[in-house]
Amino acid sequence: MFNKLKNGLKKSREGLLGQFTGLFSRASIDENFWENIEEALIRADIGIGATTKILNELKNQAKKLNIKNPEELKDLFKREIVKILTVKNDGVINKGSLNILLLVGVNGVGKTTTLAKMANKFINSGDKVIFAAADTFRAAAIEQLQEWGTRLGVDVIKHQRGGDPAAVVFDAISAARAREADIVLVDTAGRLHTNINLMEELKKIKKVTLREASDGTVKTVLVMDATTGQNGISQAKLFNDALDLDAIILTKLDGTAKGGIVVAIEEELNIPIWFIGVGEKPEDLQDFNPQEFVDAFFE
Template sequence: MSEEKKGFFSRLVEGLTKTRNNIASVFDDIFSGFSSIDDDFYEELEEVLVMADIGIHTTEMIIEDLKVKVKENHLKEPAECREYLIHSIKEQMAVTEGAYEFENKKTVMLIIGVNGVGKTTSVGKLAGQYKNAGKKVLLAAADTFRAGAIEQLVEWSHRAGVDVIAGQEGSDPAAVVFDAVAAAKARNTDILICDTAGRLHNKKNLMEELKKINRIIDREYPDAFRETMIVLDGTTGQNALVQAKQFKEVADITGIILTKLDGTAKGGIAIAIQSELGVPVKYIGIGEKIEDLQKFDSDSFVDALFQ
């Protein structure tokens, strides 16, 4: 593990302290307090997982998987179940190698999500990381309706050392994307990242807007690899899952960026979101700096949550 990765992991462990405190002691009590693996044991375990914001549906899947493993491995002691349970959760959350293939192709990335979740900040951090990795990056300020969004992205573009294509506040987001796609092709850009509007209360408008943006990219840059990531605020727990489901109705989401995991008691939501949406968490954020957004590592995450 690199120094940077080590530093990130130790901060992740620290950031998930509240979630861990919520579940760790009860978790330990269950594995040491029950003398046999029976219905009461499973029921108690289910309750702890639901409390950690892992969600009912996901918890049921995890418990079912554990029951199968208990049978297959002829487990008798509750304490023996702990490692199997943790392994089962890691398996559910594993991100495949192919999840990041966009990094090695000419890619147009749409970043979606409601206002206030850290969307524009995530765009800036990703831009900085790709630039540091030697990629040619361009930003598109297509969140034209939120006051200050364009300025915020321009500020991030300076910090990351990349160019940005922006229009006036209130201008047509699709027109900005059109200009950005033309610029990306002309400049031989590796990754074009588009910051989009996040008005979920008016879903019809948002849907039309995203459709229009997608049509323009399809028409103007058909060869580009497409990546659509939704940014979710980890502190909102089950609300984040609701948002993701609503956005999934209007966009073909390929990945999740989960932000603000430092200091939340709802860290288990990462497990629920991935499991219920069938979309991988690709990045997690635990702070303000560019390096505070990292690729998701299910082993590290689950260890930080349960160990």
């Protein structure tokens, strides 16, 4: 699995983040060294906040430990990134209770495909899954989810296109109880985070879910496209303000040379990342492990 992660992050590792190997091989630590590190961090989409935190800590440690060789800072550098990425995580599902996971996000981030990959993981772990086709807006969205349901052997609760998505979730929760399912995965319509009416619809879906699943576990999960870079941070902030997010799933990480966006997300939002997508295959949706993620860049 580590090799799959490493291969999936190849573009990031060989891109801007790959610069760091050369930077830490310099002859001495001077002002030019710090400026080059700062520039590389920002260009890698790590963000101003995380960059400042990392640089300050490295400078403090270099002074405290009297470090003169940049190579000696490399492990400290990796450790600081791991610290930022290590966010309190209560886990994906709560065994012994009905789990309803609402997947939200803007258009085109891969919500439905991600939902199917999650279902595959849960099924392989012995959980029974139900799909709620709450994207009643996009053409062919229900059919796409139905196709995934057929492939995976998952029941799909659906209404007609244009129906009330909150009503779909209501029926899915009822069906999950009747069929003794463990997890309901809710596919919602992609929407612009700046569209107030559409965000209000999402709030309604969550309100109905919390009411109907009061004895279960409800979590709201933002699916983000890693290739959007820093623009994704503003998306996430608005979704979090509206819905109080529980977790993030980062897709298409194999398609960007700026993998530092993962660090920026955790520094800015402090919301756990559950999974990262590093390819098209079901097994390419991987559990996010901060130490393995950093090692995959620098090994």
